[in-house]
């Protein structure tokens with residue numbers, strides 16, 4: 001007997017009929033003797049629709065009011081979920097984020113959770129109720145409702161699991177787990193039984209949309225086991241857990257493709273100890289999300305610095321780069337569009353050599369030109385042309401034999 005937090009995403013609760021199916025999941029866990037906290041997202045595309053309504057009312061989208069509005073989507077699901085549970089004769093009670101003491105930072109539409117007061121939930125759990133909580137929201141110091149950023153219900157669930165010291169946080173979604181790569185591009189991709197928080201974070205930052213990266217980070221920081229699984233299928237999904245020694249045996253465990261990347265190059269800017277700092281301070285001030293940074297010394301006191309961003313950021317990033325070059329007093333700005341990034345991820349890279357060589361050989365054999373390379377301890381990424389993206393992903397997936405079960409591949413090496 002333990003405590004389980006179950007989170008149901010928007011597609012899983014898109015209709016009342018689906019909410020009833022999710023409620024059965026909660027009932028099964030209750031009947032197995034567990035305490036259950038259910039966290040829900042807004043039904044289907046509700047949040048998108050609410051944003052459209054807001055835009056009609058005021059194109060400036062005033063943030064405090066937007067949070068008031070968006071938080072209602074999750075409240076609606078929570079109330080319906082609690083009703084559905086009660087209709088199955090299961091005692092249940094729904095709460096807003098504020099009611100269960102989710103305190104956040106001040107910043108509307110992108111607040112961070114500061115603390116959670118688990119007492120109220122505990123009281124109701126001890127009375128045998130299923131506690132249903134509206135995800136994605138909290139309350140700031142002023143007492144105003146905040147939201148946690150798109151996809152934030154995952155974070156609510158993991159943070160509640162941490163606060164309640166739950167045994168597991170189950171993330172129910174419309175995929176049945178975490179795969180070695182995107183199954184739409186590589187149909188033979190394989191579902192992973194387990195993956196470490198670090199690898200999941202890398203895959204998430206590379207565009208795997210299974211879970212919100214901040215939720216994975218929260219899970220890692222508080223050591224909450226996370227089980228990603230399909231809402232309406234019985235099979236086990238993927239466990240996201242702390243790294244174990246045997247994970248290191250597997251050199252590469254996943255591959256990812258991120259498309260629509262742009263590269264902003266500041267060529268021939270003065271090479272001083274302050275250059276990089278100036279550039280990235282200005283970029284941060286403009287709230288531009290930078291992906292990778294590449295620096296090359298080009299001699300005669302000059303340096304070329306590039307950074308990659310998602311296409312959506314280019315409208316701001318281009319003018320920002322031009323202002324920086326003007327400020328630095330020398331250099332030119334070049335923008336490349338239509339790029340993609342193909343990456344391989346695995347904790348085994350720390351202790352195995354030759355991963356980069358294998359990846360580059362595979363891409364070379366497939367005639368994929370590499371424009372830039374970046375690495376981390378557990379990741380190798382190549383910037384390539386977007387047109388080569390899917391071919392490159394299939395190529396590296398095959399080169400590392402990712403569709404085969406890990407014990408076989410580990411043995412083969």
Ligand code: ASP
Nearest residue numbers: 041047136150151152153
């Ligand atoms: N409903 C919110 C969104 O669509 C939060 C979530 O689903 O996690 O972004």
Ligand code: MG
Nearest residue numbers: 009010041151
């Ligand atoms: Mg979601």
